Amino acid sequence: MDFFHKKYTCEIEGEKFASEVDLMTHYRSVHHKLILKCHKCGKEFIHEKDRLHHVREEHEKEMDARVHKSEHKSKASNNPQDQVDSNMRKFGDNL
Numbered sequence: 012m013d014f015f016h017k018k019y020t021c022e023i024e025g026e027k028f029a030s031e032v033d034l035m036t037h038y039r040s041v042h043h044k045l046i047l048k049c050h051k052c053g054k055e056f057i058h059e060k061d062r063l064h065h066v067r068e069e070h071e072k073e074m075d076a077r078v079h080k081s082e083h084k085s086k087a088s089n090n091p092q093d094q095v096d097s098n099m100r101k102f103g104d105n106l
């Protein structure tokens with residue numbers, strides 16, 4: 012009976028929706044739920060923990076890179092792995 016593979020289920024009454032967007036619209040219009048948005052990509056979530064999980068899974072790398080950049084600013088040149096990496100990159104460019 013599930014022709015559309017409706018895998019998004021309303022947690023309040025168990026209604027099913029084919030897409031997450033439909034479910035979010037339902038939550039907002041029918042249940043007046045506060046929808047949380049990812050500030051990075053605009054993806055919508057009902058629970059803060061889901062949004063945090065998404066940010067951790069999808070955007071953690073970007074945040075890590077930013078943190079490490081400032082952390083290693085002064086000692087980056089002393090890291091032999093950085094030199095290897097830059098050599099590898101040059102090598103790759105020549106191919």
Ligand SMILES: [Zn+2]
Pocket residue numbers: 021022023024025026037041042
């Ligand atoms: Zn509902």
Ligand SMILES: [Zn+2]
Pocket residue numbers: 049050051052053054065066069070
């Ligand atoms: Zn996101």
